[in-house]
Amino acid sequence: MQHNLTIYNTLTRTKEKFEPIHPNLVGMYVCGPTVYSDVHLGNCRTFVSFDLIFRYLLHLGYKVRYVRNITDAGHLEGDNDEGDDKFAKKAKLEQLEPMEIVQKYTLGFHEVLRLFNTLPPSIEPTATGHISEQIEMIKKILDNGYAYEVNGTVYFDVDKYVKEHNYTILTNRKLEDLLNNTRELGGQDEKRGRLDFALWIKAKPEHIMRWPSPWGIGFPGWHIECSAMSRKYLGDQFDIHGGGMDLAATHHTNEIAQSEACNHVQPAKYWMHTNMLTVNGARMSKSAGNGFLPYELFTGSHPLLKRGYSPMAVRFFMLQAHYRSTLDFSNEALDAAEKGYKRLMTAIGLLDKIVPASQNKFDLDIQALRQRCYAAMDDDFNSPVLIAELFELVRLINSVYDGIQRIDEATLMEIKETIQYFIFDILGLKDEQSDGDNGTTEKLMELIIQIRNEAKKNKDFATSDSIRNELATMGIQLKDSKDGTLWNKI
Structure with missing residues (x-):
């Protein structure tokens, strides 16, 4: 184009x-x-x-x-x-x-x-x-x-x-x-x-x-x-x-x-x-006592922070504001950015678990969305508008995973390509949760699901439910379907 x-x-x-x-x-x-x-x-x-x-x-x-x-x-x-x-x-x-x-x-x-x-x-x-x-x-x-x-x-x-x-x-x-x-x-x-x-x-x-x-x-x-x-x-x-x-x-x-x-x-x-940085609306500076270093942000060791935030959550937070706009740090804003980043990565993780249908039945024009993503970046690198468009793609992925909408193999590849271009190549984000584990997380989840399935087979529903509930407290959701048990991070 x-x-x-x-x-x-x-x-x-x-x-x-x-x-x-x-x-x-x-x-x-x-x-x-x-x-x-x-x-x-x-x-x-x-x-x-x-x-x-x-x-x-x-x-x-x-x-x-x-x-x-x-x-x-x-x-x-x-x-x-x-x-x-x-x-x-x-x-x-x-x-x-x-x-x-x-x-x-x-x-x-x-x-x-x-x-x-x-x-x-x-x-x-x-x-x-x-x-x-x-x-x-x-x-x-x-x-x-x-x-x-x-x-x-x-x-x-x-x-x-x-x-x-x-x-x-x-x-x-x-x-x-x-x-x-x-x-x-x-x-x-x-x-x-x-x-x-x-x-x-x-x-x-x-x-x-x-x-x-x-x-x-x-x-x-x-x-x-x-x-x-x-x-x-x-x-x-x-x-x-x-x-x-x-x-x-x-x-x-x-x-x-x-x-x-x-x-x-x-x-x-x-x-x-x-543009400049502010903290809770006040200009960030050492003299004001509200300036913090990156590692203080990652560990949460600064007194103004409730906890630490991962580098990718912080990068995502920065990209949610246009580079010429003031960027205001607050615990609430960082919490919201972290949730948005995790929602994005969770949706991407679902793509490999989606089984393509023979025919499409969905409500989003992928090509039109991709053009809007390019239009956002062509407009003085407007990353906040780009991110808003990408969350439309997240909505579709979740809907397809839940069986509400259907996509064929070609559309699935088109979505994956759009994700690669804009989330990984251009925004420069990466999935910290799976980065560098060489598939260990996936293998562990397969083992846990196998143990749970054995418990269900033996009618040990107390153990089965306990596994599901414990995983939920760790931010992992199990979903039983006719194709087996799938999992995703929530």
Whole structure:
């Protein structure tokens, strides 16, 4: 079928038809984590959202070069162009080398995303592995007249840039408001303008992570890292640049400025941003005491949680909200998402137990439903609408399993294909209950059903009923029919 994929572009604040720069190759860059601590849920929501986007583009047949960086150097406290490097602070605290800190939290980041069943990016570059590219980019920005050097630190000249470009094009904010909201910071006397930001920072004697440069020993500013790495792997201009909405006002605004000052072209055609997380309606943050890490969510160890939730239940919960919508965490919302996820997986588990009929007798147009599923994803990756459509399929599966409706072999295969495409390939869900057990659960249930059948044969109905009731308390339902006893998770 013909797809008319539209994407909401933060740059233009409109939905636009997706037309990649190169017909058969999509370049996508997503700002990755700063690996000096455990990855937080805001990061996870962003990476799950872009995993959905990555999966759908692959499903449509595009070759996608998905680049997601690792920030492992030069990321300061906030964006103040001053203070100690976070990696150095952590290394001193834990008496480790900075790269030991990087390795520890990079591995933790990868493990969390593995639990969320995200596909790995095509390329995962690190800031420390691309120092030379950052230096070359800074040299070119200096040569083009958009930066200046003071005592070994190189600053981007925002005042010069705004004379020829729209510095706030991504956020549509007024330059006067930015100036009024800029605090007086250390090193401000070196800057020509209050909005100027560091491209390269002179290292203090005690600074651990440092590199030689034409301007002396130092380390890169935060923003130049992404500009240099995206340029190296995707070119001067690529298709999609993504990240959390908190990055738009400063990090992505400065990325655009740097890249245009260097390459004379906008770095990305489409800018996409995921929305923020809230907890019971309040913004999630460490200072508010309502921020929790993924493992706290999985184990239920945070005081705001009644219990833990599995990674797939959490992924399903995230996908029930559109990536541009606020996502509110609450015990009630997570409970509801878990029930919905289990209902979905239970219905899928019934497919192999359905005996096809010779003729169809059902009330759902599978082809029309599949087209609606594609239409939802073509509309700026609208996963909540897609999930609502898939529950129509769940209703049909349950109805056929209960003998109310009938489907033939061809229709059963069509349903299985639709499930594979949208639930497993695109939404990226998997059945945690059966994942990795090598059929052990199925074999155990066959044994239990055999024991129960022997009890019924011997008219030991007390044992037969006891087995049925005990299984029900564990969320397993038995159903006796002329074809034997079937079971499913409820």
